[in-house]
Amino acid sequence: MVKSKLKRAVAALLLLASVGVVQFGLAQPAQAATWVKPVNGTLGQGFGGTCSGCHHGVDIIAARWTPIYAVHAGVVQTSRCGSPNCDIDGSPQTSGCGWYVGINHPDGTGTLYCHMVQRPEVSVGQSVSTGQVIGYVGTSGNSSGPHLHFQTHNGASNNDNLAVNPVPFMSARGVNLAGGSTPPPTQPPAGTYWVDTFAAAPGSATPGGAQTGTLYAGRNYVYCRVWGPNVQVGSAFNHWWLKTDLDSGSPWQNQWVSAYYLSRWGNDVAKDNNGNDIPGCAATKYTVDTFADAPGRSSPGGAQTGTLYAGTNYVYCRVWGPNVQVGSSFNHWWLKTDLDTGNPWQNQWVSAYYLSRWGNDVAKDNSGVDIPAC
Ligand SMILES: [Zn+2]
Secondary structure, three states: OHHHHHHHHHHHHHHHHHHHHHHHOOOOOOOOOOOOOOOEEOOOOOOOOOOOOOEEEEEEEEEOEEEEEEEEEEEEEEEEEEOOOOOOOOOOOOOOOOOOOOEEEEOEEEEEEEEOOOOOOOOOOOOEEOOOOOEEEEEEOOOOOEEEEEEEEOOOOOOOHEOOHHHOOOHHHHHOOOOOOOOOOOOOOOOOOEEEEEEEEEEEEOOOOOEEEEOOOOOEEEEEEEEEEEEEEEEEEEEEEEEEEEEEEEOOEEEEEEEEEEEEOOOOOOOOHHHHHHOOOOOOOOOEOOOEEEEEEOOOOOEEEEEEEOOOEEEEEEEEEEEEEOOOEEEEEEEOOOOOEEEEOOOOEHHHHHEOOOOOOOEOOOOOOOOOOO
């Protein structure tokens, strides 16, 4: 396979050479760029040579989910996981390229793209065009944060021994990896919104909860927002919390960061980079069985507004509040829910005392999962 491909490449080169002779001295027609930058980002670690264990390419730092482009037309030679496990992006592996793609180009060169966030968008044998999206930036494999590891080879994309410094390689083809020609920005992943954050933001499993990881400063995407605990530094503050996927940590998906880290908007504002309000997150409902009719209240322990009938009900979340005790049975948790009767009936509170199957000061749903804090 590879041999015949190389033969074809050599034949193509000879053909080009002869055409070049014929056309010598003639003006060339204007052409679209045939080589482009592989990703919008900034250069990090440089080329370290071809020795074993050396850095065979350059690192280009970019936010997770930034599109990665084929720098030139070609045929996909490799599209796979090059590490023991690529399932958990952000959980660094001791070796390998993570999810990666290798492309062989008609001029006999090859390019390699590593550490993608998920399975590549192209498969082996597929023809790709210049600038085609082949995957998205991540940190799978042996990687300490989201970036593209990019290699250029004077030969097949799967032969590290033929790696050359990508900076002069791409410069000779009209592309400045340190800047210059970059493909146009594209949309964030479906259902998400771009936001620029001015500093590394701690992520947590619930708004204001214990830190689970970090969202790096830069262009990031978020899913939605909820109102929560205030985060204040000096006179800047924000009660909004944004659901997002972190750059590092465990768990890293569907975590929360404060909208305090949005760089361009004022206090208690949570807009995306286009100036549009980030939409509210749909409330998650948890199923609970209650053993008796429960009085619903406007606040935990507050005035009764209505009744939640006994049976299978849903609740949104819980807060710690005034104790409700009958005999030896008691519970300090209060559950936000929608009542069956009363006015108002939405977003009212009932005591977790009415949960039928759990013990004192426990507030779990019917699956045994702790109902999350409001
Ligand atoms: Zn690298």
